Amino acid sequence: MVTEKDQRIGEKMSHHTRYIKVRVVLPDGKVKEIEGPREVKAILRRLNILENTVLVVRDEELLTPDRLLEAGDTIELIPVISGGLN
């Protein structure tokens, strides 16, 4: 049985664990919840997105690939590649 106290301790501990849950707004606008690593770079790799093809934004702030996320964060991936021939 998980007591309230255990839960609180659990939450605190998750702050320090490698795996957390975050919301990601993908380049096509779709939203995905992923449970994964905390490093932006690792999340992009997990999504199979090249880090030089998007901007990563959290609360109006641009994040470099080495930044770490917190549980519950939402990041938006803004595509930077335009198509066309001209």
Added chain:
Amino acid sequence: MKCRLCDSIAVISLPRHNSAFCRNHFVEFFQKQVKRAIKSYRMLNKTDRILVCVSGGKDSLTLWHILNEFGYNTTGLYINLGIGEYSEKSLEKAEAFAKRLNKELIVVDFAEEYTDIKALARFADRTDCSTCGVVKRYFFNRVAIEKGFDAVATGHNLDDEAARLLGNILRWQVDLVQKQSPVLDNEEGLKKKVKPLFRLTEQEIATYAFLNRIDYLREECPMSKGTTSLVYKEALNRIELESPGTKHFFYFQFLERKKDVFKHLKEDKKGVLSFCERCGTPCSGEYCAFCRLTDYLSKSAQTPCEHA
């Protein structure tokens, strides 16, 4: 990651320059790159009247923004290509941005005057993008000449130029390779064309646009899906991640060496130039590419469709 120049948190990491910058130092870096591009290729003079080709996307609006910041005399040019909702939205973005800069935007309604790009491409039996390219290049030049501008500026970036070079080399289109340049000088009937963003990647441009709250259309032209240029860009970005600086090296070394490598070709090219019998644009045949294209329209209007 910290800014290389101060202690603030970096907004972008630039492995190809072995750098990372905070907001202010990145904007400074960006401005320097554009100034260097303009200066090293003698693209623009402070007194020039510059026609900036705007599509409503990040590159062209960023170009307009920075040229305006530098104090250049700019006017925007938007061409309505009739690509459905995409064209409507992109015109809105271009108009709103012109208002923000308090600058004039010239709008050419190609779709209204002729037809939409997709229909024209079908008549001419060409790809959408190559048809679109002919139309855009034609109007950039024509408007610049008719209205007395000194230069036409487009938002082409390092990724565009490197991807194009890769594509041309993969098919060994030597004539196209040797023509590739950040600046095309004035010739009779052809206005000078410049690409002041050629030293910057798409990610750098998107970062500048983000930091300056440039409200551009993120949505891509629906016809760009699956084009080879996207495949080449992706390939280059993949290589770039493994080996930072490759994209830069690939394109910049080309610029450096092409004078020697293609010297003999340049001589051959001159002299074969003639002028379009209908509109006067320099071309290699009787009619220029644009007049040949739009000729399909008049023909299709005269002869009833066989398949009807």
